[in-house]
Amino acid sequence: METSKMLWQPKGCCCFTRRTGSLILASLSVISGIFGILNLVNIYANHDQNVDSEVLKFCRENLQAEDMGACRDSAKHIVMLGGATLMLIYVIQVIISSLLIHGISKNDACLMVPYMILRLVYIVLATTGGAALCIGLIVVGDFSSMSILAAIAFGYIFLETYFLLVIRAHYLQMRKESGYDHVELEEECPATPKRVGKRAD
Template sequence: MLWEPSGCCCCSLRTGSLVLATIVIVTGTLGMINEIGALIVGDIPDTLREVCEKEENDNMDVDECYNFSLPIVYGVLITKLVLDIIQVTISILLVHGILKNKTRFMIPYMIMVLVGIIIMGLVALLAIGAMAYSGLWLGVFIFALMFGLIIFLETYCLLVVRALYLQLKRQKGQRHMILTEQGYSRAKTEEFGEYQ
């Protein structure tokens, strides 16, 4: 049975979910501005050429390093820009769903956070495994602590939004199965508003 928080820190579920969505919108928008600025105004080719000149070694000359790295840098920036656009759009849908009591607009946010938690967990396992294989035990400890904290916070945010989602479903009179120690039981619902 998943825990359903009754509030978010010192706030209600509604306020906490709005704050979480607003944080994602603000950070995503700042990220988009940064990435667009780097793509349009930034001098990526010249900066990358300088880096390749400093890191020149016997295995790869400057032109090879430049030609190899430039598409990767642009690919990472464009991918990050697309992901930020998706995050901001989904978070705006969450805000709309909360303000209008429309639960269907909350589902994409919950899916996005769940996918993020899964990806972060896999990345953490790979990074920790690589460091443990190399014998970098301090790095293993730091990465485990850092990724553990991030995954914990993301999971808490997901549970807060999920609890609000279920609360709104119950208020609308829609039946939801709750898992209890004795098995499944029907949620007590009250008629509130119209069905979606």
């Protein structure tokens, strides 16, 4: 309870209420996940025209002719593994975002928890990945690219954190309205034995 009081709880999301804002965010998350899946399917469908040309270009610029075959095979495996990982992430995002929409519609706060965990994971990954890339750019001396990357990472992390706080605030509001957080457990004291007074003779 102390942690929930320390964190800021937005009154709404931009010009929307917490509930409407949470539904909009969940819907946008579902739409972006579906577009991501369709984009990956399109890439795999045009694999020979798109991926192979980029792989061959990279191999020609960085390796000798005798290494072309091994380079092409390794790069294709990396691309396929990366695409499969992204596909899994998008599918999980669509499922969890759909659970959030269902939870808000049915006033079931428990269904909102997976989405908040997912967004928290995104924030942690963006923070660590952005910091690592910025450090790498500082080491090589590319300060202009580092500044652009830092600005983009900061904006993304700020928005993700704000949206997470909005959904968390609505989650706590739903729990409060359901009375879950207001069931006070009072320790029952043992019954005090009645004192039997002495009868006056």
